[in-house]
Amino acid sequence: MVDITAALKTGSVVVIAICDVDSAHLNGGADEVAKLQGTRPKTFKYYKDLLDLKELEAVFIGTPPHWHALQFIAACEKGLDIYCEKPLAYDIREGMAMVRAARKAGNIVQIGFQRRQSMAFMKARDLIGNGTIGKVHGITAQIHYLPGPQDTTIQQPPASLDWEEWCGPAPKLEYRPNIGHKAWRLEKEYGNGHLVDWGIHHIDIIRKIMDESMPTEFYTRGGIFELINKITTPDTLTAQMAFSKAPVLWQHRLWGSGDPVKEFNNGIFFHGEKATLFAEDSKIILFNAGKEGKREEFSIPTEGMQDKHVENFLNAVKNRDKSLIACTPEDAFRSTATVQLAMISYYTGSLVKWDPLQMDILDNMPASKLMSRSYRANYQHP
Numbered sequence: 001m002v003d004i005t006a007a008l009k010t011g012s013v014v015v016i017a018i019c020d021v022d023s024a025h026l027n028g029g030a031d032e033v034a035k036l037q038g039t040r041p042k043t044f045k046y047y048k049d050l051l052d053l054k055e056l057e058a059v060f061i062g063t064p065p066h067w068h069a070l071q072f073i074a075a076c077e078k079g080l081d082i083y084c085e086k087p088l089a090y091d092i093r094e095g096m097a098m099v100r101a102a103r104k105a106g107n108i109v110q111i112g113f114q115r116r117q118s119m120a121f122m123k124a125r126d127l128i129g130n131g132t133i134g135k136v137h138g139i140t141a142q143i144h145y146l147p148g149p150q151d152t153t154i155q156q157p158p159a160s161l162d163w164e165e166w167c168g169p170a171p172k173l174e175y176r177p178n179i180g181h182k183a184w185r186l187e188k189e190y191g192n193g194h195l196v197d198w199g200i201h202h203i204d205i206i207r208k209i210m211d212e213s214m215p216t217e218f219y220t221r222g223g224i225f226e227l228i229n230k231i232t233t234p235d236t237l238t239a240q241m242a243f244s245k246a247p248v249l250w251q252h253r254l255w256g257s258g259d260p261v262k263e264f265n266n267g268i269f270f271h272g273e274k275a276t277l278f279a280e281d282s283k284i285i286l287f288n289a290g291k292e293g294k295r296e297e298f299s300i301p302t303e304g305m306q307d308k309h310v311e312n313f314l315n316a317v318k319n320r321d322k323s324l325i326a327c328t329p330e331d332a333f334r335s336t337a338t339v340q341l342a343m344i345s346y347y348t349g350s351l352v353k354w355d356p357l358q359m360d361i362l363d364n365m366p367a368s369k370l371m372s373r374s375y376r377a378n379y380q381h382p
Helices: 002-009 023-037 048-051 065-077 091-105 118-129 163-167 194-210 305-319 327-347 365-369
Strands: 018-019 042-044 056-062 081-084 109-111 136-143 217-223 236-241 248-252 266-272 274-278 283-288 296-298 352-355
Touching: 002 023, 018 023, 018 048, 023 042, 042 048, 056 065, 056 296, 065 081, 065 091, 081 305, 091 327, 109 136, 109 305, 109 327, 118 194, 118 266, 118 274, 118 283, 136 194, 194 236, 194 248, 194 327, 217 248, 217 266, 217 327, 236 327, 327 352, 327 365
Parallel strands: 018 042, 056 081, 081 109, 136 248
Antiparallel strands: 136 266, 217 236, 217 352, 236 248, 266 274, 274 283, 283 296
């Protein structure tokens, strides 16, 4: 509902239909839309039925990542404009197919990397671009947080939820609350972990600030040390990514005290020869080099990043101008594939080398096999 609410705030759209495989969520969402716009949208359980609406012009995809590819490609085949949440896809081959589908359709597509709207990150880009911190020799990004209690009790799903349809093309695991609604992010089969779910925002904005494409090497280590039998993706991770301009180190811990200095639990350090710049959503801090180097802090809040990102998409749709889009599917693929390759390095315990021209993993068959996941039942991988 976050994206729909942002769209309605612009006053330029009418939500004619919504879709959900949980009838309680579906009806609750329809009620909320009715309050916001005065008319109740049509409701559907199956996305293909919604896409058959003749009057439909654009869609918002806010499902878990394992559903993105099929829904995105189906919407492209209908010629619809699309706002799709990040990550672009669950696996790398899906992402490639989605980019091809959008190119063929020629539609307007925005991917939900809303931190591209942050004024603080824009300021960081300006300072780095004008040489304020000198040449950047290294970058560290991190988000340490405590995910909270995990209810892993196997049980029947809520009566309103069609768990078979929710799982869709992904493996159908036995239902438990810690992998269901809003809790799927740390489950390997659905969210693929903290780096892919949340850390991807930092990797994307690093690429934007540094004007980078994709790394050519990945080396990732970690494990589940404190949340054993609670989650299925690492609660501790370090990922080294060999970008062309400066190496990037990602790190997270989902336990303990986080960063010793709490204000740095969530953000990015750009280490330059003249200064280190720390950036997060609403502020930047400069630590100037030298014994007498002083700390300079700048508060640069951005109200409603999500709202601005959705508005950016709708402006592009109204003007039929792709150049207005803040995050194209091609660029979203690069950020998404970057974190996916880092996780492939973790799962295989190997150095992963990426060929940006061939768009393929080099000389590593176990890693190459993880570029695509087989679909379940009668679903066909694109």
